Amino acid sequence: MKKTRIRRGIGRQARHAAVASGLCLALPLPHAAGAQQPAIDDGASTITQSDFLRRVGVMAHDSMQGRDTPSPGLDQTAAWIATEFRRIGLAGGGDDGGFLQRYPLRAVSLDTERSSLVAGPARLRFGADLLPLFGEIVEGEAAGDLVLVSGSGSVGGGTRRAVRGKHVALVLAADAQGVDRSTFQIVAGLRNAGALSVMVTNATGDARWAANRDRSLSPSVSKGWEGAGDAAPFVPLLQVRTASLERLITDSGLDLASLAARADGRLRVHEADGVRVTLIQRTRADTVSAPNVVGILEGSDPMLRDEYVVFSAHMDHVGMGTPDEQGDSIFNGADDDASGTSAVMEVAEAMAALRTPPRRSMVFLVVSGEEKGLWGSDWYATHPSVPLDATVANLNADMVGRNWTDTIVAIGKEHSDLGATLERVNDRHPELGMTAIDDIWPEERFYFRSDHYNFARRGVPVLFFFNGTHEDYHARNDEPERIDAEKAARIARLLYYLGMEIGNADERPAWNPESYARIVSEDR
Structure with a gap:
């Protein structure tokens, strides 16, 4: 997600405006606001900031290693959530009556024993001399001449002609700290110009190479329940160890150190006379899996317990990366989305x-694969634990632990009468000090970018609770100590009251016809 500037304090302004216009006067009492209300309030009082922060701390601990999909840390997180669901008395809604619902993934790995780059007597091996760049793993082979490119700037017409049909080694400046945005643009330009492959020199040294090795050679993972589609074109993007590239160009007349020393000038192409390269990449594919966690609380009304409200959040994050200056390689994902997951568990x-319990049944769904492309919620929506046509609403929480202290953005309010229900609940509970406002970033299209969308496009009314991105979004500093647990616990209580309202209502939520036609009918 693109980072968004946060406007502070708008919740307080929204509440003042609501009072001034008389919006909270003369509202009808809902089903849940009568004799049951004291007991419902007692339930809300069990949601505390200490419990909230404890749960975030477990999921965002270094031992979970950033909860990538798939990974041992993700499996460990899912097992812990399942244990918590069992402890609090939920029924399992996953595979074979348990709490875990696993979905298949396709993992493609580079076969390093059968892959290499050969130029005359020199043979470069993956792992020792070469690494995939940006995690791209494609099978194929290509033979052609080698050229070196140094400098900076755009890939113009002359450069494009000089690299077409060639293997290209991009020589970074001697003081470069890896592949930055400008380098990425050059790499993309060289690939688009028709290069057979693009290799980037390892300017950061052997220590960084060793740190990157396992991550760079980790499998490329995709959804395992759809067709593989067309094979990607074979234009490998690689990182090459500088000393290894020197072995390739020994007799070419080029001096790699000299090129690196003046690599900040304009982009230049250097012919490596007589160096012809054959690059071979072989892959292997395996089927692996990743978990969702599903817990169900049966409703109390025999007439309504076969209808369901689904609370959702995603437990996965982006895993681990290259260690920073302090040696921290773990993206802990405390706000994204241990915070939303903790909120769902508190509810x-x-x-x-x-x-x-509420009259309708409640489903508590914690998914994985959100960061990869909403994988876990897509699998659940096509393999639901309870019928989707009996699922009356989805309330999704993602990144609710940072930014404003008095405001939560509820995306999707305008698409169904859930928006009006939320406003009634919000007005009835001023003690929460929390105002749910409309989407203030429509240009970011957040409605389509979290797990609720897989429910919405299949006809389930949704609300998406989201406090926006921040400077630690997808960064190593998204740590538990930066979570505002007091604020987040109030958001969880709002979700609780809203779920009780929907769960106890006589009628199920209804779409606005125009939104249904645009979001649901068009998708079908």
């Missing part, structure tokens, strides 16, 4: 503690 525990 589940509060509802499970009630003597009389």
Whole structure:
């Protein structure tokens, strides 16, 4: 997601405007606001900032290694959430009556034993001399002459003609700290110009190479329940160890150190006379899996318990990266989205503690693969634990632990009468000090970018609770100590009250016809 500037304090302004216009006067009492209300309030009181922060701390601990999809840390997180769901008294909604719902993934790895780059007597090996760049792993082979490119700037017409049909080694400046945005643009330009491959020199030294090795050779993972599609074109992007490239150009007349020393000038192409390269990449594909966690609380009304409200959040994050100057390689994902997951777990525990549960049944769904492309929620929506046509609403929480103290953005309010229901609940609970406002970033299209969308496009009314991105988004500093647990617990109580309202209502939520036609009918 693109980073967005946050406007502070707008919740307080929104509440003042609501009072001034009389919006919170003369509202009808809903089903849940009568005799049950004291017990419902008791449930809300079980949601505390200490519990919230404890759960975030478990999921965002270094031992979970950033919860990539798939990874041992993700499996460990899912197992812990399943244990918590069992402890608080939920029923399993996953595979074979358990809490875990696993979905298939296709993992493509580079076969390093059968892959190499050969130029005359010199043979470069993957792992020792070469690494995939940007995690791209493609099978194929290509033979052609080698050229070196140094400098900076755009890939113009002369450069494009000089690299077409050639293997290209891009020589970074001697003081370069890896592949930055400008280098990436050059790499993309060289590939688009028709290069057979693009290799970037390793200017950061052997220590960084060793740190990158395992991550760069990790499998490329994709959804395993759809066709593989057309094979990607074979234009490998690689990182080459500087000393290894020197072996390739020994007899070419080029001096790599000299090129690196003046690599900040305009882009230049240097012929490596007589150096012909054959690059071979072989892959192997395996089927692996990743978990969702599903817990169900049965409703109390025999007439309505076969209808369901789904609370959702994603437990995955982006895993690990290259260590920074302090040696930190873990992207902990405390806000994204241990915070939303903790909110869902707090709501589940509060509802499970009630003597009389809501009339409708509640599904607490914690998915993975969100960061990869909404994989886990896509699998659930096509393999639901309960019928989708009996799922009356999805309330999704993603990144609710940072930014404003008095405001939560509720995306999707305008698309169904869930928006009006939320406003009633919000007005009835001023003690929360929390105002739910409309989407203030429509240009970012967040409605289509989190797990609720896989419900919406299949006809389930949704609300997406989101406090926006920040400077630690997808960064190593998204740590538990930066979470505003007091604020986040109030958001969880708002979600709880909203879920109770929907769960106890006589009628199920309804789409606005225009939104249904645009979001649901067009997708179908």
